[in-house]
Amino acid sequence: MPWWMWILLGFGLLAAEALTPGAFFVFFFGFSALLVGSLTWMQLVGADQTQWLLFSVFSVASLLLLRPRLVNRFRAAGAGGNTPLPDFVGDVAVLVDDLEPGGVAKAELRGTSWTVRSHEPHRMARGSRCTVERVEGLTLWIVPQHDRVDDPA
DSSP states (O other): OOHHHHHHHHHHHHHHHHHSOSOOOHHHHHHHHHHHHHHHHTTSOOSHHHHHHHHHHHHHHHHHHTHHHHHHHHHHHTGGGGOOOOOOTTOEEEESSOBOTTOOEEEEETTEEEEEEOOOSSOBOTTEEEEEEEEETTEEEEEEEEEEOOOOO
16 A cells, blocks of 8 residues: 555544544554554555554554553543532432432432432432432432421422
């Protein structure tokens, strides 16, 4: 394959990486194609089979060796996007909906509506005050406080 086709392939793959959010895989194939194109242009690689073999080796090696380091570096630089939730354990939430056993409902905590679940075997009524037991993702697991606030509605 002529060197300029490798260069075009490399730039095409780099452009594809720029258009695909988050994956960060295609970059290494584009980089490898540019590397093989450069080696072919310098006449260090001749046969098509050798070019494709080098492209495969460079792609897999760079993917395995460089990707984890680069992903960690970018993740550390943009750490503000993965801000952990504040520690809600022990805080009091007020149910906005009735919570059936094994069901999902909404509760208000610190002025925000949250998805809540509970292991309680009985129904928890709207307006009940509950204590946050643990947080899983964006779901709060609650236990009842056995007292009820006034229902503003």
